[in-house]
Amino acid sequence: MRGLTPLSPEREAALSGLYAAATGAARRRTLAGFALVAALALVAGLVAEVRPLVFAENIGKFTAYIQQILPPISLEHPLEDVRSWYWGLPKWLGLLGETLLMAYLGTLLGGLAGFALSFVAAANLVRSRLLRVGAKRLLELCRTVPEVVFALIFVIAFGLGPMVGVLAIAIHTTGALGKLFSEVVENIDMRPVEGLSASGATWVQTVRFAVLPQVLSNFASYALLRFEINVRGAGVMGFVGAGGIGQEFLVAIRNFYYADVSAILVLIILTVFCIDLATERVRHRLIGAEQAR
Known part of the structure; x- marks a missing residue:
């Protein structure tokens, strides 16, 4: 651009080095922060006994319970089934x-x-x-x-x-x-x-x-x-x-x-x-x- 004095090669190299050092330090701080969060999450999971494999093995029990509590509503007489499902509605509303x-x-x-x-x-x-x-x-x-x-x-x-x-x-x-x-x-x-x-x-x-x-x-x-x-x-x-x-x-x-x-x-x-x-x-x-x- 006109009117701008170009930097000398030495000054340009020095500024580029400072910028690279600043961005590198910021990147290292970010990576250190992520590493700290991951380490704390791992420690918290171990203390709380979070076991992904056990969760995966027993997820079927949860879905089976959901299937058990779902009401049997048929297409033949759905209104009667819903009334039977909500037999205690007046009491529950109270x-x-x-x-x-x-x-x-x-x-x-x-x-x-x-x-x-x-x-x-x-x-x-x-x-x-x-x-x-x-x-x-x-x-x-x-x-x-x-x-x-x-x-x-x-x-x-x-x-x-x-x-x-x-x-x-x-x-x-x-x-x-x-x-x-x-x-x-x-x-x-x-x-x-x-x-x-x-x-x-x-x-x-x-x-x-x-x-x-x-x-x-x-x-x-x-x-x-x-x-x-x-x-x-x-x-x-x-x-x-x-x-x-x-x-x-x-x-x-x-x-x-x-x-x-x-x-x-x-x-x-x-x-x-x-x-x-x-x-x-x-x-x-x-x-x-x-x-x-």
Whole structure:
């Protein structure tokens, strides 16, 4: 190109050497990273006793079980076969409704607790390091212990029933949503906060009028996503005596009621599928409204 001074052969060779050294170092770091990941995967597989050959040899048992739980629906009288397959539909729908209410109430209680703690755990709103650290450690405790463990503890304390599932889901949801909410709060525009603080507003007033308008749509989106997760989690709560459809599902598995296992499983899958679609649309509308502002 005109106007460009050509490099001397020595300078060109030096720059080419530097470029080759830099690309070579980057390539070696990438290969080292892949090697480390592969080595860790191998160690994890050995510790977890992952045996591909055993898996391949016994995969037939899994497919055989799937064949056993599939209902015998014939072309001659399919409606009668489906009615026979779903003989317990009214009872199962009642238990499924109980599961959904457990997930809803647990999400609501946990969301409210996480909502309150998120502002205390946000570094840009609370100056007291002790208060922030205490709130964050509490949220970590709530989300670190699995829901099933909480449910087992509550079963021992309060006995069997849906209340156990609600409490377990609420505590775990508090930790999960509290962390997500606090991260949203820490990424807000601080200019409205500084303006209200300078005008003499209290901390609560600052949160109400400067913070909430910026975070409510994201809060609602995360809460809906958590509700989807809790619906699936509430189904498992029945395995430890927390009520809902999970308890009936476990009874069917233990007693080898193969047709009931597939019927309940399909019912749970369809319910979760419908809830996922509905909440996904609501989340997209909330995110779209936030981006349009």
